[in-house]
Amino acid sequence: MENKNESEIWEKDEALSKESKKTxxxxxxxxxxxxxxxxxxxxxxxxQETIGKEVSEVRTETKEFDQFxxxxxxxxxxxxxxxxxxxxxxxxxxxxxxxxETADQRDYEKLSQxxxxxxxxxxxxxxxxxxxxxxxxxxxxxxxxANERADRVDKKIxxxxxxTAEEIEKVNKERPGLFDKISERFNKNGLEIVxxxxxxxxxxxMPREALLDKIASGDxxxxxxxxxxxxxxxxxxxxxxxxxxxxxxxxxxxxVLRVAKSDFLTRNIKKYFGSNxxxxxxxxxxxxxxxxxxxxxxxxxxxVVEKKDTGESFNQVAGSAEHQETFKKYQEGELDSKGNExxxxxxxxESFNQVAGSAEYQEAFKKYQEGELDDEKMEINKEELxxxxxxxxxxxxxxxxxxxxxxxxxxxxxxxxxxxxxxxGKRPSVSLKRFQGSDxxxxxxxxxxxxxxxxxxx
Amino acid sequence: xxxxxxxxxxxxxEEMGLSALDDKRKQEIMDKMVGLVCDRIILKLMGRxxxxxxxxxxxxxxxEDEDRQLEFLRIKMPDFNEILDEEINAVKAEILKDL
Numbered sequence: 001m002e003n004k005n006e007s008e009i010w011e012k013d014e015a016l017s018k019e020s021k022k023t024x025x026x027x028x029x030x031x032x033x034x035x036x037x038x039x040x041x042x043x044x045x046x047x048q049e050t051i052g053k054e055v056s057e058v059r060t061e062t063k064e065f066d067q068f069x070x071x072x073x074x075x076x077x078x079x080x081x082x083x084x085x086x087x088x089x090x091x092x093x094x095x096x097x098x099x100x101e102t103a104d105q106r107d108y109e110k111l112s113q114x115x116x117x118x119x120x121x122x123x124x125x126x127x128x129x130x131x132x133x134x135x136x137x138x139x140x141x142x143x144x145x146a147n148e149r150a151d152r153v154d155k156k157i158x159x160x161x162x163x164t165a166e167e168i169e170k171v172n173k174e175r176p177g178l179f180d181k182i183s184e185r186f187n188k189n190g191l192e193i194v195x196x197x198x199x200x201x202x203x204x205x206m207p208r209e210a211l212l213d214k215i216a217s218g219d220x221x222x223x224x225x226x227x228x229x230x231x232x233x234x235x236x237x238x239x240x241x242x243x244x245x246x247x248x249x250x251x252x253x254x255x256v257l258r259v260a261k262s263d264f265l266t267r268n269i270k271k272y273f274g275s276n277x278x279x280x281x282x283x284x285x286x287x288x289x290x291x292x293x294x295x296x297x298x299x300x301x302x303x304v305v306e307k308k309d310t311g312e313s314f315n316q317v318a319g320s321a322e323h324q325e326t327f328k329k330y331q332e333g334e335l336d337s338k339g340n341e342x343x344x345x346x347x348x349x350e351s352f353n354q355v356a357g358s359a360e361y362q363e364a365f366k367k368y369q370e371g372e373l374d375d376e377k378m379e380i381n382k383e384e385l386x387x388x389x390x391x392x393x394x395x396x397x398x399x400x401x402x403x404x405x406x407x408x409x410x411x412x413x414x415x416x417x418x419x420x421x422x423x424x425g426k427r428p429s430v431s432l433k434r435f436q437g438s439d440x441x442x443x444x445x446x447x448x449x450x451x452x453x454x455x456x457x458x
Numbered sequence: 459x460x461x462x463x464x465x466x467x468x469x470x471x472e473e474m475g476l477s478a479l480d481d482k483r484k485q486e487i488m489d490k491m492v493g494l495v496c497d498r499i500i501l502k503l504m505g506r507x508x509x510x511x512x513x514x515x516x517x518x519x520x521x522e523d524e525d526r527q528l529e530f531l532r533i534k535m536p537d538f539n540e541i542l543d544e545e546i547n548a549v550k551a552e553i554l555k556d557l
Contacts, residue, residue, distance in 0.1 A: 146478035149557070156557065164497045179501075
């Protein structure tokens with residue numbers, strides 16, 4: 001959709017540009033021709049000569065520019081076959097840059113951008129070209145042109161900011177201070193809250209199973225994957241649909257580099273996707289601490305969920321002793337909410353980034369996405385086993401067992417277990433039923449998605 | 459990583475006709491756009507907070523409970539994706555108009 005819009009904008013821009021060229025250029029010539037006629041009328045030979053020369057130059061330059069546009073098109077078409085030779089067109093463009101008054105400004109800017117792009121493309125094939133004096137000069141000129149455009153963009157943004165400021169002033173009168181407080185939240189975390197919100201909103205509308213299916217089908221935007229992978233946010237990059245490309249582009253700013261190292265976002269992502277904890281370490285941690293079954297702590301279960309998740313491949317590749325050590329610190333940080341231990345954020349982020357950024361991780365994650373790691377043994381943890389036994393017992397007695405179902409960040413009450421499915425080598429799943437008015441809704445979910453709704457079952 | 463970021467940044471800069479800018483200038487423009495988009499999103503969010511919710515919103519936003527803040531924002535903006543897309547597109551279109 002966005003591409004289409006942008007394309008339309010460009011097309012419109014180009015159409016306007018052409019229109020402008022059609023109307024403006026002839027006017028320029030008419031004026032000069034008029035002047036020439038007037039000069040002839042008054043018999044001023046010197047002026048006749050000067051004006052005639054100017055008209056001739058402008059015409060030549062405009063023709064040259066048009067020819068140049070054609071040459072660029074031809075060059076673009078033949079770029080593939082001509083890449084072993086230095087395109088002469090770059091030398092010619094250098095000269096034309098000093099005559100930009102003869103061309104429509106937008107044509108000129110776009111052309112300069114197109115050529116810059118070609119230069120860099122060509123530079124990849126033949127890096128020496130970037131050291132060529134005429135090319136360097138051209139690139140400098142192109143930068144100058146882009147800066148002029150950027151100044152106009154700045155003014156536009158300034159204008160839009162002014163409009164927005166007026167609106168903010170209006171809401172501030174109605175609700176003093178609230179905008180600033182929300183804004184502070186946004187600014188405090190940079191873009192992270194924006195990204196987290198986007199993720200959470202998306203996830204809230206999509207069950208975990210659907211997300212996992214999405215991963216398995218490979219239906220994810222590669223562009224965003226690459227970016228987020230580079231940002232060391234591997235847990236989330238598989239879950240993002242292609243439409244997040246916009247966000248990725250915006251996220252290209254330094255603000256997102258800050259996000260990459262953010263404890264806040266990592267914590268929220270991990271809350272959503274489960275932890276990266278190595279199973280044995282989690283179990284050890286559980287054994288150290290009193291069992292948390294009394295208060296049905298929502299977050300406690302999330303730390304020990306064992307599933308077909310990026311976390312597993314993540315763990316597989318985080319195999320080096322050094323990474324194990326640093327990563328362990330990180331994991332202990334994740335358990336901080338239970339153990340109240342102080343965590344060094346820098347260590348946490350650093351170890352996380354080290355592991356996630358490794359070539360091994362990237363490779364394993366790729367394999368995971370390709371489904372090579374799907375046949376891993378799916379085990380259940382102690383708490384889940386306990387719950388499973390209770391469920392079996394209750395169902396065998398013919399009693400209704402109410403559970404709460406985790407949907408996004410929320411827990412939905414009012415679900416009843418109708419069946420338990422157990423297959424060798426797979427995690428158990430449960431069939432749930434919920435009444436909605438006179439209708440009933442049925443779903444099958446992984447054991448990790450539910451908790452018993454009432455204490456009395458224990 | 460920075461190289462990759464810059465590559466990604468190129469796309470939006472190209473759309474804006476600014477790909478020949480140096481990285482610093484690109485980043486300045488991007489930062490300004492991000493700020494503008496954020497403000498506009500907050501304004502939309504403000505429009506969704508009813509009069510009776512203002513006190514609660516103030517209290518939540520003043521607290522240090524980030525989870526609660528996030529939850530509040532999420533509930534108020536379940537369609538955040540669309541709004542984000544809309545605002546980014548709107549800002550880009552307005553900038554490109556008669557540029």
